[in-house]
Amino acid sequence: xxxxxxxxxxxxxxxxxxxxxxxxxxxxxxxxxxxxxxxxxxxxxxxxxxxxxxxxxxxxxxxxxxxxxxxxxxxxxxxxxxxxxxxxxxxxxxxxxxxxxxxxxxxxxxxxxxxxxxxxxxxxxxxxxxxxxxxxxxxxxxxxxxxxxxxxxxxxxxxxxxxxxxxxxxxxxxxxxxxxxxxxxxxxxxxxxxxxxxxxxxxxxxxxxxxxxxxxxxxxxxxxxxxxxxxxxxxxxxxxxxxxxxxxxxxxxxxxxxxxxxxxxxxxxxxxxxxxxxxxxxxx
Ligand code: KIV
Numbered sequence: 001x002x003x004x005x006x007x008x009x010x011x012x013x014x015x016x017x018x019x020x021x022x023x024x025x026x027x028x029x030x031x032x033x034x035x036x037x038x039x040x041x042x043x044x045x046x047x048x049x050x051x052x053x054x055x056x057x058x059x060x061x062x063x064x065x066x067x068x069x070x071x072x073x074x075x076x077x078x079x080x081x082x083x084x085x086x087x088x089x090x091x092x093x094x095x096x097x098x099x100x101x102x103x104x105x106x107x108x109x110x111x112x113x114x115x116x117x118x119x120x121x122x123x124x125x126x127x128x129x130x131x132x133x134x135x136x137x138x139x140x141x142x143x144x145x146x147x148x149x150x151x152x153x154x155x156x157x158x159x160x161x162x163x164x165x166x167x168x169x170x171x172x173x174x175x176x177x178x179x180x181x182x183x184x185x186x187x188x189x190x191x192x193x194x195x196x197x198x199x200x201x202x203x204x205x206x207x208x209x210x211x212x213x214x215x216x217x218x219x220x221x222x223x224x225x226x227x228x229x230x231x232x233x234x235x236x237x238x239x240x241x242x243x244x245x246x247x248x249x250x251x252x253x254x255x256x257x258x259x260x261x262x263x264x265x266x267x268x269x270x271x272x273x274x275x276x277x278x279x280x281x282x283x284x
Contacts, residue, residue: 047059085116096125
């Protein structure tokens with residue numbers, strides 16, 4: 001039976017009832033199917049796909065075209081989840097018009113439910129413009145990977161009183177500009193709690209503690225697939241890298257020893273009686 005697609009109002013109701021929202025990144029069709037089946041309310045097609053799928057060092061090289069292709073696949077895999085398209089670096093930096101045009105592309109090409117973009121005060125006019133175009137925006141503040149060059153790397157933000165105030169200023173700017181939700185990344189739980197208690201919109205965390213309306217993790221971290229590094233806030237729920245590598249090693253060994261493929265188990269034999277006919281035919 002087809003499941004009803006989750007809307008922004010369903011997520012607002014969850015906040016009202018104090019139910020936590022489970023949010024995960026996905027980049028492809030099968031993983032999106034697994035996420036929906038597991039009960040995920042939201043999926044982010046993050047520009048983290050640059051690192052998790054394409055093997056780039058960071059998210060900066062990711063293009064709109066890459067994001068759209070992966071959003072389309074995820075939408076097909078998880079028709080009932082609230083799917084968020086991540087606006088890649090360069091897709092909203094130039095102007096409000098550029099931001100609206102690219103947000104519209106996410107909806108038209110991939111039928112996403114919202115777009116996410118990084119920044120607070122400095123992108124508030126972009127958030128306002130996309131919202132005015134009738135598109136749900138999710139703000140993303142704190143540790144914003146696209147500007148990690150300016151932040152001096154992937155470093156937690158808001159750990160001093162003064163920088164914490166800057167994070168709060170960003171949160172207020174995001175809400176003030178009309179964003180429907182806020183994602184806080186890499187910020188101390190004390191600061192996230194203050195933001196959560198101050199804002200009206202749902203506040204979600206990735207590496208920003210438990211005091212908020214829900215959590216986001218990167219699927220490649222959660223399943224133990226991403227190998228380059230593991231941030232402190234990541235909990236690995238399994239180790240698929242080992243499962244997959246062990247399976248591949250076994251396959252290599254069975255190919256070399258001839259154990260695979262077993263002729264009776266893994267082959268299509270000729271129809272009864274056809275082998276003799278075949279041999280005669282070949283003798284002619
Ligand atoms: O691209 C992504 O997965 C993200 C998370 C790091 C929040 O933006």
